[in-house]
Amino acid sequence: MDERVITAIFAVVGVPAVLVAYIWGTEQVLRVVPEAMKPRVRPWLWMLPALALLGLFLVYPMVGTIIASFQNTAGTAWVGLENYQWFVGNNDALSALKNNLLWLVFLTLFTVGFGLLVAVLVDRVRYETVAKSLIFLPLAISMVAASVIWLYMYLYKPPGAVQIGTLNAAIGVFGLDPIAWLQVEDFSLNTFMLIIVMTWMWTGFGMVIISAALKGINPELLEAARVDGANEWQVFKGIIFPLLVPTLVVVSTTMIITALKAFDIVFTMTSGNLNTDVIANLMYKEMFRANDFGRASAIAVVLLLAIVPIMFFNIGRFRAQEAVR
Amino acid sequence: MTAAATPIEEPRPKVSRFRRWRGGIGLHTVVLALIIIWAIPTFGLLVNSFRPAADANSTGWWTGLFPPYHFTLENYAHVVGQSNIGTNFLNSLIISIPATVIPIFVAAFAAYAFSWMEFPGRNILFVVVVGLLVVPLQATLIPILKLFATWGIAGSFLAVWLAHTGYGLPFAIYLLRNFMGSLPKEVFESAAIDGASPVTSFFRLAIPMSVPAIAALAIFQFLFVWNDLLVALIYIGIASPDNLPLTVSIANLVTSTGGGSEFLGAAAFLSMLLPLVVFFALQRYFVRGIVGGSVKG
Numbered sequence: 073m074d075e076r077v078i079t080a081i082f083a084v085v086g087v088p089a090v091l092v093a094y095i096w097g098t099e100q101v102l103r104v105v106p107e108a109m110k111p112r113v114r115p116w117l118w119m120l121p122a123l124a125l126l127g128l129f130l131v132y133p134m135v136g137t138i139i140a141s142f143q144n145t146a147g148t149a150w151v152g153l154e155n156y157q158w159f160v161g162n163n164d165a166l167s168a169l170k171n172n173l174l175w176l177v178f179l180t181l182f183t184v185g186f187g188l189l190v191a192v193l194v195d196r197v198r199y200e201t202v203a204k205s206l207i208f209l210p211l212a213i214s215m216v217a218a219s220v221i222w223l224y225m226y227l228y229k230p231p232g233a234v235q236i237g238t239l240n241a242a243i244g245v246f247g248l249d250p251i252a253w254l255q256v257e258d259f260s261l262n263t264f265m266l267i268i269v270m271t272w273m274w275t276g277f278g279m280v281i282i283s284a285a286l287k288g289i290n291p292e293l294l295e296a297a298r299v300d301g302a303n304e305w306q307v308f309k310g311i312i313f314p315l316l317v318p319t320l321v322v323v324s325t326t327m328i329i330t331a332l333k334a335f336d337i338v339f340t341m342t343s344g345n346l347n348t349d350v351i352a353n354l355m356y357k358e359m360f361r362a363n364d365f366g367r368a369s370a371i372a373v374v375l376l377l378a379i380v381p382i383m384f385f386n387i388g389r390f391r392a393q394e395a396v397r
Numbered sequence: 398m399t400a401a402a403t404p405i406e407e408p409r410p411k412v413s414r415f416r417r418w419r420g421g422i423g424l425h426t427v428v429l430a431l432i433i434i435w436a437i438p439t440f441g442l443l444v445n446s447f448r449p450a451a452d453a454n455s456t457g458w459w460t461g462l463f464p465p466y467h468f469t470l471e472n473y474a475h476v477v478g479q480s481n482i483g484t485n486f487l488n489s490l491i492i493s494i495p496a497t498v499i500p501i502f503v504a505a506f507a508a509y510a511f512s513w514m515e516f517p518g519r520n521i522l523f524v525v526v527v528g529l530l531v532v533p534l535q536a537t538l539i540p541i542l543k544l545f546a547t548w549g550i551a552g553s554f555l556a557v558w559l560a561h562t563g564y565g566l567p568f569a570i571y572l573l574r575n576f577m578g579s580l581p582k583e584v585f586e587s588a589a590i591d592g593a594s595p596v597t598s599f600f601r602l603a604i605p606m607s608v609p610a611i612a613a614l615a616i617f618q619f620l621f622v623w624n625d626l627l628v629a630l631i632y633i634g635i636a637s638p639d640n641l642p643l644t645v646s647i648a649n650l651v652t653s654t655g656g657g658s659e660f661l662g663a664a665a666f667l668s669m670l671l672p673l674v675v676f677f678a679l680q681r682y683f684v685r686g687i688v689g690g691s692v693k694g
Contacts (some may be wrong), residue, residue: 080487084494129541221442280616
């Protein structure tokens with residue numbers, strides 16, 4: 073127990089001290105570097121800890137994954153593009169891809185839309201903290217607990233039986249028959265029901281980041297517009313929204329990636345059955361059930377390729393940001 | 398919806414009382430509706446966590462709100478009464494605090510370099526860093542675990558701190574770079590002219606002006622680490638069970654008793670308390686005016 077407490081103290085005091093000492097140390101190191109070279113060397117020293125950790129935890133395994141995607145199940149022989157051909161020619165994979173597209177579009181739209189709505193609206197009420205906490209709450213719940221909560225929300229009993237699922241009890245009040253929410257494949261209703269669970273969880277994420285950006289807007293700017301006779305909608309459209317765009321891009325990009333990686337909710341609530349499968353769950357199945365590392369790796373590489381266009385969009389935006397600041 | 402809304406947080410005598418009040422009604426209705434919709438699922442679990450399992454499995458949670466009342470603390474008593482829960486709680490703290498602090502520092506250094514230092518390949522490198530967000534965690538576990546075993550740090554707190562830092566960095570750098578990059582150029586230029594070193598500019602200007610973004614980042618990173626089960630299980634798991642966090646004991650609660658989902662509600666609320674404290678504590682940094690007039694519109 074004592075050892076644990078010492079570790080805890082080191083963790084809280086020592087770790088930040090080491091990090092601050094590091095960055096202060098870089099300037100001392102730079103003293104021996106010729107003046108002209110300093111701007112060339114300095115950024116790499118500042119990025120060194122980040123690049124080292126990223127290299128170790130993400131790049132190194134990813135390189136291994138890319139290599140494995142061109143190899144057979146056991147990783148003993150090269151198979152060229154075979155794993156990718158399997159992916160393209162596989163109905164399950166294409167159905168999962170289609171579902172991921174639904175996730176990507178609607179999860180992003182819902183979380184960013186509601187996040188923006190809540191952030192802007194609660195900015196104007198006195199009970200802002202309480203309101204934000206309640207929207208944020210679902211994110212603080214573990215995935216397992218969230219899936220239990222929503223299994224109760226969607227619970228289905230045959231018509232006539234007592235409905236203990238919240239949603240079916242609610243529509244029962246209006247005389248409607250209960251719906252097996254997670255089993256209806258028409259119009260991908262079950263996938264939408266899963267997207268709703270994630271929306272419920274992740275709207276708080278969008279809200280917190282958008283709210284942080286909102287609070288960074290110079291209040292004098294808004295006051296000036298109001299004094300000039302702009303109504304609240306004009307203030308939002310003309311000033312607040314344009315200033316929030318960079319933040320909305322960050323939140324959207326993060327949510328698109330979250331949608332591409334959607335796994336836990338699908339895994340715990342439907343296991344990908346009844347046409348609700350997604351790419352990440354497919355990868356999990358290939359990796360841990362079929363033990364086919366080649367195919368699982370190919371799926372991971374497909375995910376990686378899927379975000380290339382989004383990243384190019386981000387580069388363009390950062391160039392624009394630098395041009396105006 | 399925002400059309401009619403007028404700010405009500407500060408008295409503004411020039412706006413007629415009627416307009417403000419009318420704007421308020423629409424605003425409050427929408428906000429309250431959203432809050433209620435968002436709260437219902439959690440509230441249902443909260444009510445059920447105080448009901449005996451037999452009741453919770455046979456009637457809807459709302460029946461518990463009407464007499465005859467059958468509330469019980471049994472579920473909570475069972476969770477708190479688990480052996481090791483105190484140690485696991487402490488472990489969760491020991492894991493979560495550095496695993497939140499380290500990525501924020503490391504990401505802030507990198508984000509500052511990406512925002513305010515010129516070097517060739519900057520944008521490409523940045524895109525690669527953010528692109529790493531998409532790397533599936535599952536694909537990294539085995540190669541990393543092998544490395545940890547070779548270095549002899551498998552099972553240690555250091556291993557999990559570093560792992561959470563690595564996994565959290567792409568988002569942390571992305572968020573902070575976006576925020577720091579939008580700070581006004583003049584501030585940094587005039588500091589440099591006054592002879593401030595980059596380290597001084599970083600600690601005296603960039604960090605204080607990025608406080609809302611850092612607070613947001615701290616909330617999320619803490620939350621993700623606190624709720625993490627996978628990373629802890631893999632990197633600590635077998636090597637040193639004494640170092641396992643709270644999430645593991647909660648997971649065991651459910652599986653080992655076969656079902657046991659009645660305890661899950663109680664466990665979920667107990668383990669949620671600390672993230673909520675962090676949220677409330679950092680909430681006060683989301684106030685207008687920290688950046689003040691220094692960010693141009």
